[in-house]
Amino acid sequence: MKKIIASPLAPKAVGPYSQAVESNGTLYVSGQLPIDASTGKMAEGIEEQTRQSLTNLRYIIEEAGYTLADVVKVTVLLDNIADFAAMNGVYATFFTEQMPARVCYEVAKLPMGAMVEIDATVTR
Numbered sequence: 001m002k003k004i005i006a007s008p009l010a011p012k013a014v015g016p017y018s019q020a021v022e023s024n025g026t027l028y029v030s031g032q033l034p035i036d037a038s039t040g041k042m043a044e045g046i047e048e049q050t051r052q053s054l055t056n057l058r059y060i061i062e063e064a065g066y067t068l069a070d071v072v073k074v075t076v077l078l079d080n081i082a083d084f085a086a087m088n089g090v091y092a093t094f095f096t097e098q099m100p101a102r103v104c105y106e107v108a109k110l111p112m113g114a115m116v117e118i119d120a121t122v123t124r
Contacts, residue, residue, distance in 0.1 A: 007063035010056040011035040014111055020060050027064050027122035031077065032056040033114045046083040046115050050090040053118045058094070066122045071100040073121040080115065081106035087116060 005020035005027065006012075013019060013030065020029040034049035035042050035056070043052040058068055074095075078087060084104065100120070110117050 005029075005060060005064045007059040009037055009059040009063075011037040011040070020064060022064055025123060027061065027066055027070075027120075029057055029060050029120045029122065031075075031117040031119040032060070033111060033117055035112075042112060042114060046078075046086045047090050049115045050087045050118075053114075053116055054091065054094045057118055057120055061120065061122055064122070066124070068094060069098065070122045070124055071095070071120050072123055074100050074102045075119045076102065076104040077107045077110060077117040078104065078115065079107060079110050083115060 002021050002023040004018045005022055007019060010019055010032065014033070017030055020027055032053045033042070033056075034052035036052060037056070043049045061068060061071070076087065076091070078084065
């Protein structure tokens with residue numbers, strides 16, 4: 001059985017998908033763009049975009065009753081791998097102990113011209 005999770009603090013999905021789905025004790029959070037739900041605007045610069053994407057991710061995770069400490073896997077998509085170090089600096093302020101597994105890819109383009117998109121798998 002699956003449960004759809006949606007946080008009013010995170011931006012609505014920009015397509016036909018859910019912010020997150022919980023199934024059999026695992027939460028699958030869709031890729032989060034750096035959009036501020038209160039303004040509908042995208043943050044500027046890789047550091048601010050990373051911070052906003054991770055904040056959106058946290059809102060959804062907390063809506064489902066988990067915390068960032070429960071994250072087991074993260075995928076980071078960058079439109080420019082040269083931004084890796086800057087993204088990593090912000091990322092390290094969100095995940096400080098028992099880091100989740102992670103992959104990071106450079107992609108040709110992200111929705112809405114974003115510089116970063118981040119998804120997560122969460123479990124206890």
